[in-house]
Each structure stands twice: as C-alpha cells, then as structure tokens.
Amino acid sequence: MLKSMMFGGALALASLAASVGVATAQDEDLTVGYESLTTEAALDLAQATMTACRERGFQIAVAVVDRAGLVQVVLKDRYAGIHTVDTATRKAWTAASFKTNTLDLSAVAADDGEMWALRLVTNALPLGGGIFIENGEGALLGAVGVSGAPGGEIDHECAAAGLETIEDSLLF
Secondary structure, three states: OOOHHHHHHHHHHHHHHHHHOOOOOOOOOOOOOOOOOHHHHHHHHHHHHHHHHHOOOOOOEEEEEEEEEEEEEEEEEEOOOOOHHHHHHHHHHHHHHOOOOOOHHHHOOOOOOOOOOHOOOOOOOOOOOOEEEOOOOOOOEEEEEOOOOOOOOHHHHHHHHHHHHHHHHHOO
C-alpha cells in the first residue's frame, strides 16, 4: 500500500512538473556553469580595501565571499575590533544573497521599512559596508564586506574604493 501511494505521489509530481513546463533531466544538461572571483582576485580586493581604509585612518576587517556567500578571503587589521570579522562576513553574505548593497538594504530594513523582516533572516546584516560584485554582463560574482570604520557609510566607501581597484578586470 505504501509503495503504491509513493508511486502515485511521484507520478502526480512528474505530471505536475510536465504541465507547468518544468524541465526534466532529459530536457537539459545536469550541470551548470558560472563565473566567480579567483582566489587571487578576492585577495587583491581584500588587500586594496584594507589599504583604502587604512589610508583614512581606520582599522577594519574585510571579507570577500563568492556568489553563494561562501568565504573566499578574510583579513583583519591588528587593531580592528573582535566583532569585525563576523560583521564583515555577514555584510558580504547579505550583499551576495540579496544582490543588493547593504547600505541600500539598511533603509528598507528599518522598523518602518518595507522589508523590515529582512532582519529576521539568519545571518543577514543590513548595515552599510557590503557591496555585491558583478561582471560586465550583470552576473553575480560575489561580494565584499567591511566592518570597523565609524559607521556603515564609511565601511561602504572603503569597500567601494577596494572594488575600484579590480573593477576593470571584471568587465570582460
């Protein structure tokens, strides 16, 4: 009986998939390809970002994540606060996850913002300092996050300055 119910359920699911135009394994390749930053590019970005913040007199942590939000590089300056590594990583993850700069997300995630519930998403941190990275064709490559400067706007400016150093290489 249980086997019969399972088969019936699987058959119903397959019929539903076919009726709404969902591709099956026979219709397309079983793998996908995508672009991501190389480890070297992520390290260059992190170092340039840290340098930009240092030149302004700030000790920060910077994180670079891939398009899935997985950490590629984290750097922490010697006097940056102990919370900055986690905060920078979460800002980068948030920017990649929502494909939106976290400075922009901070306004809409306020108590009265249209996306206030964003603050309830595990690991999301809608504070300025996270910038998503895309290639010249709009494909998401990853994100950079900064924490430790006095305020999200300055964290954002440091991240943007670091990103400028590799931007020409991304426009392929």
